[in-house]
Amino acid sequence: MLYTSVLRPLFFRLDPEAAHDLALRGASLLARSRLACRAVERVVARPAPRPVTAMGLHFPNPVGLAGGMDKNGVAPLAWWAFGFGFVELGTVTPVGQPGNPAPRMFRYPNDAALVNRMGFNNAGADALAARLAEQTARHLRPPFPVGISIGKNKETPPERAADDFARAASVVQPHADFLTVNVSSPNTPGLRLLQNAAEVGRIVRAVRAVAGGKPVLVKLAPELYGDDLLAALDAALSEGVAGVIATNTLSTATMTGYETGGLSGGPLRALAATRVAQVRDHVGDGPTVIGCGGVAGGPDAQALLDVGADLVQIYTALVYEGPLLPAAITRYLRPRARTVGPSRPRG
Ligand SMILES: Cc1cc2nc3c(=O)[nH]c(=O)nc-3n(C[C@H](O)[C@H](O)[C@H](O)COP(=O)(O)O)c2cc1C
Secondary structure (H helix, E strand, O other): OOOHHHHHHHHOOOOOHHHHHHHHHHHHHHOOHHHHHHHHHHHHHHOOOOEEEEEEEEEEEOOEEEOOOOOOOOOOHHHHHHHHHHEEEEOOOOOEEEEOOOOOOOHHHHOOEEEEEEOOEOOHHEEEEEEHHHHHHHHOOOOOOEEEEOOOOOOOOHHHHHHHHHHHHHHHHHHOOEEEEEEOOOOOOHHHHHHHHHHHHHHHHHHHOOOOOOOOOEEOOOOHHHHHHHHHHHHHOOOOEEEEEEEOOOOOOOOOOOOOOEEEEEHHHHHHHHHHHHHHHOOOOOOEEEOOOOOHHHHHHHHHHHHOOOEEOOOHHHHHHHHHHHHHHHOOOOOOOEEEOOOOOOO
């Protein structure tokens, strides 16, 4: 209530990226104090315990922060304080890069949607690794799984993409509980072409070779469907991925009425649920499936879990509903301790 009636109108007077930067600065300030984070978690957010075990990791609840919000890992402990059950930092590239020129983030309040064409603006894998090492040394590491999303630099030619993914992975893996191969952003030219089976297989193999045994996931675009989706999944599975994230943003390239970029939030909800169901249907019980796209409340999250997701992630709805949304979602979810793995009973 405080967020939607007071803070959101103030934030929405700012340019979307400026509002994002301000929110991130606030979160990073909070993340500097273990005591303050514990107080926010216990007194303000009050997430319900909804434990999930997946990929050999323990998640206090299945609601995660999606890739792209905290690309440089400035506030992991704050995301725990707000009630999230895990976070995915990044996407980081081997070398830091500025991303696309601004403006590059746009709100569509009538759709509860965003369009972004950030283009992997990030400080680079080395900077992220250094920051996370410092947080660990200062006992500011959150008590939940921290994933790191990796990507390729804009200037790297497609034939050397796997090298970029492997370079970024080898630098950040000591600080990650899992790694995500992001081949699905619409804002890096040619990236989505890497979703063909041969490239997915090559990249996953290169990343797993340097991942230090950490689980590796692949994040796919919502436009990938049918035989192409199944081929990408088969290639990823045969190279030993631990899971799949469905989905990234929807490209607006062929749409009217939206800026060019990736569309997220409300308009993605139904399609994301469809893809989650298709992915679960194809991969079977073993691999972890993370549902992402348009989750704006408890019913949306429960719907993704019901069609086969083990975990869910949110980004856009945080902008519209505020930072306590994840905790509210956990209180809505049906309690269900699930163990994901070959021995998990179906149903
Ligand atoms: C501003 C913005 C930046 C994003 N950056 C990334 C990114 O760097 N890596 C990534 O995997 N996904 C990125 N995403 C996509 C989200 O992780 C998520 O897949 C998508 O927004 C759908 O979820 P939502 O509807 O809850 O926002 C970004 C999304 C937004 C809105």
